[in-house]
Each structure stands twice: as structure tokens, then as C-alpha cells.
């Protein structure tokens with residue numbers, strides 16, 4: 334196995350190697366770096382060292398020639414004849430990436446009655462739509478969708494392929510990536526093109542939102558990523574007209590290893606928090622019918638929606654479509670007001686991109702305060718009624 | 729009947745602290761646990777075993793200390809465990825992880841079902857299950873929250889409930905298959921003390937395999953075989969004003985509404 338070692342004659346103990354290591358495999362002891370067992374020979378420390386003290390017998394992996402792979406693709410997810418918001422968000426981002434690569438954007442539309450959706454895809458930024466229409470694609474199934482998309486990828490060779498990190502996307506993307514032989518980065522929150530290498534920089538939270546990691550995919554194409562709904566911004570619609578390419582679903586007898594017997598939605602209108610301009614989030618500090626009544630009123634007076642932490646959903650104070658966070662929804666409202674919310678990382682992972690953040694908490698050390706624009710240290714049962722009464726007078 | 733459950737040992741991310749100066753993760757003293765979803769997968773397997781007989785095997789890839797996770801699984805009722813450990817596996821992305829796991833599964837003799845957690849709380853990708861299903865050419869169902877029927881055998885099938893946004897799906901799936909499960913599916917049992925002690929002491933039910941045992945070369949696994957690489961890590965940004973409003977409830981409420989108005993939020 335190749336290894337990385339330190340030439341201590343050259344080392345000045347600056348510690349940059351330890352800082353750079355994404356695996357915590359370089360430890361500084363008494364001002365001297367040591368390479369620990371968990372070293373993966375990723376060689377990032379070599380780049381960090383200004384004095385050439387880090388050495389390796391690793392032979393650099395050669396990057397294959399990918400010049401035939403072009404363009405940015407977006408998987409267009411839709412439901413009941415409407416495009417999902419994530420598809421539009423991805424098209425917006427895809428345009429930005431394609432411009433930097435001087436390339437075009439294509440959307441992939443699978444289903445049995447796609448026609449009404451073609452124009453909206455152009456309007457949202459697609460230069461081209463690849464459409465596969467077939468009754469067997471009416472509902473999403475892993476096998477049929479993977480098969481169709483893999484064929485398109487192999488035929489047209491996109492450089493980048495983006496898929497929403499939705500229930501469908503998370504089922505589809507890993508399977509497809511494995512089939513076409515591509516690396517895949519999950520749940521990205523930022524995407525950009527590296528100006529030097531021209532590759533896709535994929536940034537995502539890791540360790541429950543405690544760190545951000547930037548990941549690249551140098552050795553395979555397409556560069557695939559799933560993206561969380563609600564984190565990218567849509568483009569303003571433009572009355573564009575693009576090219577429509579019709580494709581067939583090949584292979585007559587799709588194997589039906591998994592059969593959908595029935596699907597049903599839950600009673601009542603499920604709300605989409607990603608559309609709310611103002612969100613009032615309830616945490617365990619508001620866990621009483623009185624507390625929720627107050628926050629509901631506050632949300633109403635600001636024209637916003639009530640949401641909550643996982644604790645509030647687990648204790649059944651709120652339905653699960655109102656959970657914000659790592660295992661709930663990602664939101665980016667203009668205004669987020671967290672009341673009685675401690676601000677655990679898993680919660681912050683879903684709301685940190687809000688434009689303005691307000692915390693109301695009894696505890697001055699609650700982590701939410703450290704990401705808030707304005708904080709009120711106090712009892713929400715006293716503060717919120719005052720807020721409601723002032724708001725009712727001023728607006 | 730045989731079920732293989734994939735378990736990963738992960739740091740308890742709710743216990744992670746950041747170095748306030750450098751923003752680096754302070755991993756020291758962070759307890760390691762069985763990934764929460766994987767516990768539910770194991771519980772689901774144990775319940776199927778109780779209903780249909782057969783065996784439950786757990787498979788984990790990780791450093792030597794992941795033996796604790798495997799032992800705990802035996803304590804919960806798994807019959808056998810396999811730990812894949814080799815320094816060459818370090819730095820595996822999901823491409824390399826699913827490949828290595830698939831080689832181990834081929835070496836284990838047969839199965840009716842593979843159960844994974846939907847996602848691991850450290851890497852948090854939810855990719856390993858589907859990628860493994862692809863390599864083994866198995867049908868997959870992700871985010872399973874209920875198994876309503878299970879008929880292993882030659883033309884085996886299983887009916888499952890799957891959580892999808894806004895509702896549920898009931899699906900029929902041929903066996904063998906791979907399911908990834910979510911926490912809604914059950915409440916995991918605690919390890920049985922005697923079993924746990926036995927598992928920790930004797931360790932005979934745990935096999936250790938390294939790269940060579942899987943018939944693989946070091947350049948076929950780990951970071952060398954991964955398609956994605958982490959190039960940097962950094963603390964999440966916070967670029968907020970962080971102003972604390974002071975005064976009695978009426979006064980702070982007034983100050984806040986002023987700020988909302990100044991910033992045209994109302």
C-alpha cells in the first residue's frame with residue numbers, strides 16, 4: 334500500500350498539513366505533525382505543505398480524457414402534471430454552470446403524458462428537452478427509470494447530471510450512478526465550477542451539519558450530484574424556445590420486480606414550507622397548547638407558516654410535514670423566527686440559509702443565538718404576546 | 729431463510745463539538761454508536777426471523793473498533809457477524825464501499841433479503857443501499873416503513889409500505905431484494921445482557937475479513953477505487969449580526985418590530 338510520510342528535516346511545524354487533512358489523520362504533538370493510521374493517502378497535505386516536507390510513493394491517478402462529455406443535464410421530476418419546484422431550481426443552477434463551461438442545459442422528462450411540461454422546462458432554463466414517453470413510465474419505478482436514463486447518458490454523454498434529493502431522486506440517483514459508472518455526491522447545497530480545472534465543485538454538509546465538505550468527481554463522467562430541495566434559486570422565467578428530442582424506452586419487457594399496489598396521500602392539504610416567506614418555528618420550549626396557539630397567532634399576523642423542530646414532531650405537537658432540518662425540510666424564508674428552539678445542528682442544517690433569523694430563547698447559550706441576526710433572551714410566553722400586540726397596531 | 733443486515737458504526741453526531749477557534753471537529757470523546765437507521769433494520773430482521781425462522785447475519789465495514797457495533801448486534805439477537813477491516817478500505821466513497829460490501833456478500837452463503845438503514849448520520853448519503861442493490865442486481869425498495877408480508881423461498885415475495893412525500897405506497901417486491909428502512913418501521917430492542925457479554929467475550933460468531941480475504945487488491949478498494957474525493961472541509965458559515973436585544977418583554981418586542989420594519993420585512 335502506498336503511504337505518506339514526513340521529512341522532519343524540512344518540516345517547520347506550521348501545522349498546515351493537519352489543518353488541511355479532511356480525515357483528521359495528521360495530529361500535531363508538541364508542534365510536530367504525525368501521520369495517524371486513518372490516513373487514506375489522499376495527498377491533500379502534500380499540496381498544503383509549503384516546504385515540501387510531506388512525501389509519498391503514491392503514483393498520481395491519471396484523469397481519463399473526457400472531452401466527449403458535454404453539457405449540463407437535469408432530471409425533471411414531476412407529479413400530477415406539474416413540475417416539482419426542485420426541477421426549476423436545478424435548471425436555474427444548471428444554466429449558471431453551463432454558462433461557465435460554455436455549454437447548454439438539457440432536461441430529462443420521463444412519463445406517459447409529458448407534453449404539457451415541455452414548455453415550462455424551456456421557460457425555466459432548458460435549451461433542450463429529452464423526452465421519453467411510455468405508459469410504463471407513468472409512475473416512477475426504480476428499474477424502468479434507471480434503464481431509460483442510463484441509455485440516455487450512454488448515448489449523449491453529459492458532463493454534469495443533477496437530480497433532486499427527493500424520495501425519488503434518492504432512490505434513483507445512486508442506482509443510476511452505479512450503472513453508468515459515475516461518482517455521485519449526495520445532498521449538495523452549493524455547486525460551482527472550479528475555474529482552473531473546469532470540474533464541478535460539490536459542497537454539502539456532513540457529520541449532521543457540523544462541517545461542510547467540498548467534493549469533486551475527477552475520474553468519471555457524468556459528474557453526478559443530488560441537490561436538496563429549497564436550497565438553489567430558480568431563475569426568472571424567460572419565454573425561451575428550445576429543442577425537443579423524443580426518445581424511446583427500449584427493451585419491450587421491462588422486468589417488474591417491484592410493483593406498486595397502491596399509493597395514497599395523507600388527509601388534508603400538506604403544506605410546502607419551502608414556499609413560505611415567513612416561518613415561525615416552535616421548539617420544545619413552546620410545547621403546550623398555549624405556546625402553539627401563541628406561535629400560530631404570531632405566524633398569522635406576519636402572514637407566515639408555523640413549523641417546528643423534530644422534538645415537536647416526535648412529541649406530536651405538530652404534523653411531520655412541518656419539520657425543519659436535516660431529516661425534515663430545508664427552508665430559506667425571508668424571515669425565520671425560532672421560539673423555544675435550541676438550534677441543534679440537525680435543525681440548523683435546514684434553516685441556516687434563511688435571509689433573516691430571529692431567536693427567542695430563555696437560555697443565552699442556546700446555539701440558535703449564534704446564527705441569529707437578532708436574539709431575544711427571555712420567556713416566549715411573555716415576549717410573543719407583546720410582539721403580537723405591537724404587530725397588530727403597526728401593520 | 730437468511731437475512732443480511734448492514735450496520736455501520738458512526739460517531740454520535742449529536743455529541744460532536746467544534747473547536748471554537750479553528751472550527752475543526754473535535755472527535756475525541758465522541759461516542760460511537762450503531763447508525764440509528766441500521767438499528768431499525770436489525771430489529772426488522774430479528775422480527776422476521778422470529779416469525780419465519782432462519783438466521784440473521786450482520787455485516788459491517790470499518791476500523792477494528794467497529795467490532796463493538798457487531799458485538800452489540802449479536803447481543804440484540806443476530807446469529808453471526810462479519811467485520812471488514814483493512815487500512816486499504818480507508819477513505820472509501822459510496823462507490824468503493826458498495827463494491828467492497830458486495831464482495832463480502834458474495835462470500836457469505838446466500839440470502840433472501842438484505843436490509844440497510846436508509847442513511848448513515850455521518851456520511852449522510854443514503855447511497856450505499858441502492859448502489860449495493862445495483863451491483864448485486866437486486867430489486868430495491870428505499871425508505872421502507874413497514875413489512876406487511878414476507879414469503880421467502882424459490883419464488884419469494886414481500887409486501888412493504890414505503891414513505892413518500894405526502895403519503896405512502898404499498899409495494900410488492902420479488903425476493904431476494906434489498907430494502908433500506910427508516911426509523912418509523914419499529915422500535916429497536918435493547919441488547920440482551922447475557923448475549924452481549926457472550927458476544928464480547930467469545931467473539932467466535934464474528935468473522936474478520938480483510939482485503940485479501942475478499943480476493944481484492946489494495947488498489948481495487950478504498951480511496952484508490954473511489955470516484956469522488958473530498959478536497960476541503962470547513963465549518964458552516966455564519967455571517968450574522970448576532971445582536972442581542974435587551975430590556976423588558978414589551979421593550980424588546982418593540983425593538984424587534986422596529987428592526988423588521990427597517991429591513992422591510994413587514
Ligand SMILES: Cc1cc2nc3c(=O)[nH]c(=O)nc-3n(C[C@H](O)[C@H](O)[C@H](O)COP(=O)(O)OP(=O)(O)OC[C@H]3O[C@@H](n4cnc5c(N)ncnc54)[C@H](O)[C@@H]3O)c2cc1C
Nearest residue numbers: 616617618642643658659660661673675677679680695713
Ligand atoms: C439523526 C438525527 C436527525 C435529526 N434531525 C432533526 C431535524 O431534521 N430537525 C430538528 O429540528 N431536529 C433534528 N434532530 C434533533 C435535534 O438534535 C434536536 O434534538 C432538536 O432539534 C431539539 O429540538 P428543540 O430545539 O425543540 O428542543 P430542545 O433542544 O429541548 O430546546 C428547547 C429550547 O427551548 C428553550 N426554552 C424553554 N422554555 C422556554 C420559554 N418559555 N421561552 C423561551 N425559550 C424556552 C430552552 O432554553 C431550549 O433552548 C435530529 C437528531 C438526530 C440524532
Ligand SMILES: Nc1ncnc2c1ncn2[C@@H]1O[C@H](COP(=O)(O)O)[C@@H](O)[C@H]1O
Nearest residue numbers: 734735789844845847848853854855856
Ligand atoms: N461501512 C459500512 N458498513 C456496513 N454498512 C454500511 C456501511 N456504509 C453504509 N452502510 C449501510 O448503508 C446505509 C446507508 O449509508 P450511507 O449511504 O452512508 O448513508 C447505512 O445505513 C448502512 O446500512
